Amino acid sequence: MMWNMLVVEDESIVRVGLRYMLDWESCGIHWKAEASSGEEALNILDRESIHIMMTDIRMPGIDGLELSKRVRERAPHIQIIILSSYDTFSFVKEALRLGVADYLHKPTMDEYEIKATLRKVANKLEETIGNRPAQSAVDRDAYLLSLLDRYTFPMGGKLPDVTLLQSGYWLTVFRKRDDALPNSDADNLRFQSIRYLIEEYVARDWGGLVFHRSFREVIWIAPEIAKSGQIDKNKYLDKLRQKLLELLNLAVIHASSDTHLETEELPDAYLKALLRLPYNEQSDNLIVRHAKAYIDEHLLEDIGLAKVAEVLHVSPGYLSRIFQRDVGENFIDYITRNKIEYAQKLLRTTNRKVYDIAAEIGYSNPHYFSKLFKARTGVTPLEYRNQ
Structure with a gap:
């Protein structure tokens, strides 16, 4: 037409x-x-x-x-x-x-x-005019976010802007310096002003895709070469950071990935950018503390990495990496250890059957629970009770 x-x-x-x-x-x-x-x-x-x-x-x-x-x-x-x-x-x-x-x-x-x-x-x-249903901004962001993690990467997933693959792309993550989980409409509106300015700033000079994760991060997937030719990436990002500070009075931290060539490499690019963010008490460490608190509160429920990541508005892959780094054991091992320690307490202080205790902490198969318990403690649940 x-x-x-x-x-x-x-x-x-x-x-x-x-x-x-x-x-x-x-x-x-x-x-x-x-x-x-x-x-x-x-x-x-x-x-x-x-x-x-x-x-x-x-x-x-x-x-x-x-x-x-x-x-x-x-x-x-x-x-x-x-x-x-x-x-x-x-x-x-x-x-x-x-x-x-x-x-x-x-x-x-x-x-x-x-x-x-x-x-x-x-x-x-x-x-x-063509009567084709428009994709909402929410749907667009959800699709782009699904490309950033191997847990959610769709089969045959493609970047909507094919020009990003012609000469390669790189990815940058932005967060407020006083990074914390938003808890009010005012926080969300303030965050949207960051996304809005970044999107308009890069649209003129560089291009690419700008979207956000749950009012927490702004993600920019940029073509390797800017619209206006060769521009120093670090200087450009620093100028953008200064612009945010001048116009919105907001300080941000940011980090970028290396250059990638395939859509399937987006999870690696995203994770690399996240792990390069300046480490401070108010960013990654806060996420881990929230994760541990959620696990402690919901230990007896059916929880997993994907569920906790969703609650904290981060990707499962990222949560897994920073949890291992900060806690010293992986996410599943942390949950298992805490469940076994809870079972030990029940074995010491109650006369409840082993299968009742196993069911309470989420193991429907008592034989599997006994095997897991022995692998962790060196003895079976009954041996532990009789010690």
């Missing part, structure tokens, strides 16, 4: 340059009309069928933001792309609040970036 586009730009030389910058028809876009002002654009919209509007932000009279607002009210199906020579956080917030699909930075935009933006808006049009 061919989508009709209206270009709104008060500088004719920019309109001409943009029109011949790429083969629009090959991108599924028909250059339907162009306007030199917001007023002219509104007149065109009244008489033409338009699917995409690309508009400059700064124009005499009705500027791009006001035009976008009016278009949103009159024709919400139209996908809006903003052209801007300005880089201000307040502008980005206002544009996205109005429902702008994407924005392009005029001084640096190139054919690759424009085509990527067109693919994005074309997909949105297919989802709405």
Whole structure:
């Protein structure tokens, strides 16, 4: 299907340059009309069928933001792309609040970036006008999160942005420095501001996918090569960290993986980034303390690594690694040891049958429990009671 586009730009030389910058028809876009002002654009919209509007932000009279607002009210199906020579956080917030699909930075935009933006808006049009059910942001994040852990990696899982695999990708994890499990709507809103700024900051210069895990981490999967060419990763991330501090007054910690080439390597990339995060009392150690507390409270229930990881909003693979590192034994061994110690207490202080004790701590097979007990203590449950 061919989508009709209206270009709104008060500088004719920019309109001409943009029109011949790429083969629009090959991108599924028909250059339907162009306007030199917001007023002219509104007149065109009244008489033409338009699917995409690309508009400059700064124009005499009705500027791009006001035009976008009016278009949103009159024709919400139209996908809006903003052209801007300005880089201000307040502008980005206002544009996205109005429902702008994407924005392009005029001084640096190139054919690759424009085509990527067109693919994005074309997909949105297919989802709405084409009657294809749109994937919600929650579903998108859930799918991307499933790619980060071998416990949840879907069969045939693929990155939705294939460009990430063309030259390789790397992954960065961001957390607030005062990292703790969120417990209020205010915490979640504050976290969303971090995700929002990171997503808008990297969209212009680098690209990739930005999503979050349970209002705790922001994850950025980035192509190896930035949109604007070779950029030093460490300097770029440090500049982003400073931007978060300046605009939101929030300090973050971050760490990145090495470069990977296959989707199946995402769990390794994610785990490597997590293990490179600065170690402090308020990050990894806190997760382990919460895990141990949960195990102690629910010891007699059917609990496992996946369940505890879900409660703490981390991946099972990550919880397993940091638990082994901080506690000195693996997750399952820790649970088993605590269950056996509880059984020893019952054997010493009660006359209950061995199979009753086994069932209480989660072992329906008393023979298996006895075998496990002896492997841990050197004696059978009855021998232990009779000592």
